[in-house]
Amino acid sequence: MELLRTEQLSFTAGNTHIRYPDLVVETNKMTFLSGPSGCGKSTLFRLLNGTLTQTAGRIFYRGTDTLTMDTLELRRQILLVNQQAYLFDGTVEDNFRIYNQYRHQPVPAKSAIKEYLYIASAHFDPTHETARLSGGERQRVFNAVMLSLGADVYLWDEPSSALDTITANAFFYRLRAFNADRGITSLVITHDDSLIPTFSDALITLDAPRLSSISSATAASSTNQHN
Ligand SMILES: Nc1ncnc2c1ncn2[C@@H]1O[C@H](COP(=O)(O)OP(=O)(O)OP(=O)(O)O)[C@@H](O)[C@H]1O
Numbered sequence: 001m002e003l004l005r006t007e008q009l010s011f012t013a014g015n016t017h018i019r020y021p022d023l024v025v026e027t028n029k030m031t032f033l034s035g036p037s038g039c040g041k042s043t044l045f046r047l048l049n050g051t052l053t054q055t056a057g058r059i060f061y062r063g064t065d066t067l068t069m070d071t072l073e074l075r076r077q078i079l080l081v082n083q084q085a086y087l088f089d090g091t092v093e094d095n096f097r098i099y100n101q102y103r104h105q106p107v108p109a110k111s112a113i114k115e116y117l118y119i120a121s122a123h124f125d126p127t128h129e130t131a132r133l134s135g136g137e138r139q140r141v142f143n144a145v146m147l148s149l150g151a152d153v154y155l156w157d158e159p160s161s162a163l164d165t166i167t168a169n170a171f172f173y174r175l176r177a178f179n180a181d182r183g184i185t186s187l188v189i190t191h192d193d194s195l196i197p198t199f200s201d202a203l204i205t206l207d208a209p210r211l212s213s214i215s216s217a218t219a220a221s222s223t224n225q226h227n
Contacts, residue, residue, distance in 0.1 A: 002063075003027040003153065003185050004048065004078075009057035011043055018043055020057070023204060025153075030176055030186045032196050035206030041189045044206075045155040048187075049078040061153075076103065079151035083158040085142030087133070092117070093126035095145050108148045119174040120144035121167050136162040143171065147178065156188045160195070168192065172199040 004025040011018045018040035025031050033041050046052040048059060050071045059066040066074055087095050096116075097107045108116070113126050122140035124133075133141060139162040146154070160168035172188075172195055179186055190196075196203060 001027040003061070005060045007058045007060075009044075009047065009059065010055050011040070011047060011052065012055040020044060020206070025185065025187060026202065027185055028179065028183050029201035030172075030179060030188065030199060031202040031204060032188045032190065032200040033204045033206065034190075034193065034196065036208045039206040039208055041206060042157055045080050045157055045187070045189070048153075049080045049155060050074045051080060077151060078153040078155065079146060079149060080155045081143065081146045081157060081159060083139070083161050085135075085139040085162075087130040087138055087142055087145075089131055090129070091126065092122075092124055092128045092130060092141055095130060095141065096126070096148050099145050099149060103149060105150070112148065113144075116144040116147045117141070119147060119171070119178050121163075121170045121174075136164075136167070139163065140167070140171070147175075152184065154184060154186045156186060158189055158191065160190060160192065165192075165194075168195065169198070 002024055004023070006020060006023045008022065009020040020040065033044070035041055043052065047054050048061075048066075050066060050069075053067075061069070061074070061078065088098050090098075093110075093113060096113050100107050110126060117124060117126070117140075120140045120143040122137065122144045124137070124141065130138065130141065139159070143159050160171060163171065175186065176199060178184070188195075188200075
């Protein structure tokens with residue numbers, strides 16, 4: 001079933017001009033986005049969840065034009081998980097509490113927190129202090145906290161950039177099962193192409209931007225469904 005669809009989407013700011021192909025994202029699938037640096041992958045995520053507004057074109061989420069939706073509600077449903085893992089000082093458990101309270105949601109039970117930490121390969125006790133975590137450990141805990149927020153769609157921007165290959169594979173393996181179990185849809189940007197054949201249900205490939213005579217860049221693209 002179609003969950004997200006874009007029509008003639010483009011984004012212009014300063015010298016940046018990105019034009020996207022028309023895209024369709026299916027419900028409950030794990031769709032990977034690939035393409036060279038600067039082609040507009042992260043920008044697409046920010047357009048999809050309303051962090052940026054497109055210059056032209058339309059985005060439909062469950063059949064509704066996202067421009068007609070309340071932005072906060074849109075971001076609640078379509079959650080962007082940046083690779084800059086932001087954690088508050090305090091314990092791991094504090095972060096689950098703060099992020100969920102911020103969204104006016106109940107704090108997950110300790111057993112649920114442990115499950116989210118397990119999925120994200122963040123093998124820490126909930127009482128662990130975040131100040132003692134390394135960069136990769138912070139990313140894993142942050143991913144776990146984001147999972148607890150219960151979004152409908154997750155936009156994962158390089159969620160395994162600070163993880164080793166074994167840990168990244170374990171994360172995607174469990175994330176896939178979690179998505180299937182909860183009916184969640186994930187879009188994933190990764191520069192590790194080795195993850196794609198194993199974990200993607202669908203692949204969107206964006207082409208390199210092309211410089212035109214007015215020094216603007218265009219991302220013409222192709223989509224490719226597999227599995
Ligand atoms: N708010 C903005 N205003 C102007 N230009 C922007 C804005 N956001 C992104 N860009 C530009 O859009 C282009 C695409 O950036 P984006 O981060 O989406 O690429 P990307 O494909 O995710 O790259 P990478 O793989 O290196 O992370 C870049 O040239 C970037 O400088």
